[in-house]
Amino acid sequence: MKTMLQTLLACSGFILLSCASSPLPENTNTATMNTHASSDHSDSLDTAIFGAGCFWCVEAIFQQLKGVSEVASGYSGGKRENPTYEQVCSGATGHAEVIRVLYHPGIIGYDELLEVFWGVHDPTTLNRQGADVGTQYRSVIFYTTEEQRQLAESYKKKLNESGAFADPVVTEISPFSSFYKAENYHQNYYNENGSQPYCSLVIRPKLDKFKKVFGEKIKK
16 A cells, blocks of 8 residues: 555646647537447456546557557436537536446456546545546545445545645545447547647647556556
């Protein structure tokens, strides 16, 4: 746990800016996705669902990790089926912007994913990440197994007891119910739009710092 806390403290300078200012193209259809790997993936893959503000930034970071097979941006935790980006942004659906991570537990463990999750955003601000304000930007973990719940609850408790953050960690830890994949233009956003100002000014600096802190976990 000491190593994790040191890592989180080193990450405290991550840039927290808004994703909402970038113009967006017209919506495409969303699709419901469950938490199981598709037939294209090995049975050894496990699933993690995290919300840590704008999913463009979080997706770009988790794509870099060894043992991560696939990252998809989407919506979880709300009441409406197949929500659109605009509906989620209104706050009326109750969904959070999240990423679905398919990973090989023999290469990277869920505890290591939690370490990265808590290290790359501010989990002490309720329903807010920087200039992004609303329940859709809440810090949240949707657990898919009892083991995931226990690990997440234990880590959160230790973080609060240790004083790793100046303020209490308010990350929501809730059971997973459904994942709705976001519109196509949200997927692989940084890799396909790296020349856009938002990517170069906001996401790239966060990625650079992430690589310095978590260098041993990065894909070569």
